[in-house]
Amino acid sequence: MKLNINHIGAGGLDVARDLDGEAVRALLGGAGVEVAGPRGRAQLRLRLDRVEDTVVVRGRIEATFEVACGSCLGPATVVVDEPDVLVTYLPADSPLVVGSEEERELKAEELDVLTHDGLQVDLEPLVRESLVLAIPIAPRCREECRGICTKCGVDLNEGECDCAPDEEDEERASPWAMALDRIKRDMPS
Numbered sequence: 001m002k003l004n005i006n007h008i009g010a011g012g013l014d015v016a017r018d019l020d021g022e023a024v025r026a027l028l029g030g031a032g033v034e035v036a037g038p039r040g041r042a043q044l045r046l047r048l049d050r051v052e053d054t055v056v057v058r059g060r061i062e063a064t065f066e067v068a069c070g071s072c073l074g075p076a077t078v079v080v081d082e083p084d085v086l087v088t089y090l091p092a093d094s095p096l097v098v099g100s101e102e103e104r105e106l107k108a109e110e111l112d113v114l115t116h117d118g119l120q121v122d123l124e125p126l127v128r129e130s131l132v133l134a135i136p137i138a139p140r141c142r143e144e145c146r147g148i149c150t151k152c153g154v155d156l157n158e159g160e161c162d163c164a165p166d167e168e169d170e171e172r173a174s175p176w177a178m179a180l181d182r183i184k185r186d187m188p189s
Contacts, residue, residue, distance in 0.1 A: 001123040005116065008050040015059075015123070017044040024065050024131070027124065031132045033067065036075040040065035044127060046085065055089040055121050061130045070138035071147035072155050080134040087112045089121050 007013060019027070021040035028035055046059035061082040066075040092115040114125060146156035154161035 001127065002120040003048065003123065004120055005050065005055060005118070008048050008055065012047050012049040015044060015046045015048060018042070019044070019063075019127075021065070024063060027128050028065070028131055030124075031128050033132060033135065036066040036068045042080070042127065042131070044123070046123070048121065053091045053094070053118070055116060057085065057087045057089065057121070057123070057126065059085050061085055061127060063131055063134075065131070067135055067139050069141035069145060070136075071145045072141060072157055073148070074141045074145075074155070074157075076139035076141045078131075078135050078139065080131055082130045082134075085126070085130070087114055087126055089114050089116045091116060091118055 001017070003013070003015065019042040021035075021038055024040035024042050025035040027042075040063070042061065042063035042065075044059070044061055046057055046061075049056045049058075061080060063080040064077060066077055068074070069076040090113055094115070114122075116122070141157075148155050149161040149163055151163040152161050
């Protein structure tokens with residue numbers, strides 16, 4: 001997804017890209033994220049403006065894809081809707097990117113700043129970051145997912161297993177025990 005900087009005219013450059021499931025899978029695979037299902041799509045609607053060597057990207061990124069559910073390992077759908085993308089691309093040798101802390105008025109971390117090589121702007125890191133940041137820490141296939149049995153591995157969403165519950169499991173299932181566990185967890189150490 002590299003674009004030649006010289007193609008960005010005085011009126012800017014509008015970029016509209018539709019990515020299929022394979023392209024989304026490749027993007028996320030580059031970040032170490034495995035896409036669970038065959039479905040996936042992403043839409044980029046971006047506008048690039050250029051002032052000398054600085055390129056500003058504005059627009060929207062939307063996507064839908066599946067990752068593994070944190071409870072049952074089934075497919076959990078992730079929906080991305082970034083309506084206000086705003087990123088500045090600076091040359092790799094820009095004083096904002098290189099130079100000492102004292103020389104900089106703003107640090108690159110304080111801005112949404114990426115670099116370019118002087119010839120092309122690579123949109124792939126921007127899109128990848130938007131997709132990865134939308135993935136919840138513990139994605140769920142559905143809110144009421146029961147997960148898998150820790151003893152036999154049966155998907156409890158599909159039915160009960162034959163494992164006998166431990167005393168410890170029964171204690172944890174009690175609403176009082178759950179409330180006490182929550183209080184213990186929230187107490188300062």
